[in-house]
Amino acid sequence: MKRIAVDLAKSVYQVAESVRSGQVVQRKRLNREAFRRYIQEQAEPVEW
Numbered sequence: 001m002k003r004i005a006v007d008l009a010k011s012v013y014q015v016a017e018s019v020r021s022g023q024v025v026q027r028k029r030l031n032r033e034a035f036r037r038y039i040q041e042q043a044e045p046v047e048w
Contacts, residue, residue: 013035
C-alpha cells in the first residue's frame with residue numbers, strides 16, 4: 001500500500017508518495033488538471 005500526501009496551494013499541488021514504512025519514494029509538483037489525472041490514474045484505493 002502506498003500513501004499520498006498533498007500540499008495544497010492556489011495553482012500548484014505538491015504530491016509525495018510513500019510506502020508503508022513511511023519512506024518517500026516520489027515527489028511531484030502538479031497543476032490542478034495534472035493532479036486530477038494523477039489521482040484518477042492510481043491503481044490502488046487512495047487512503048485519506
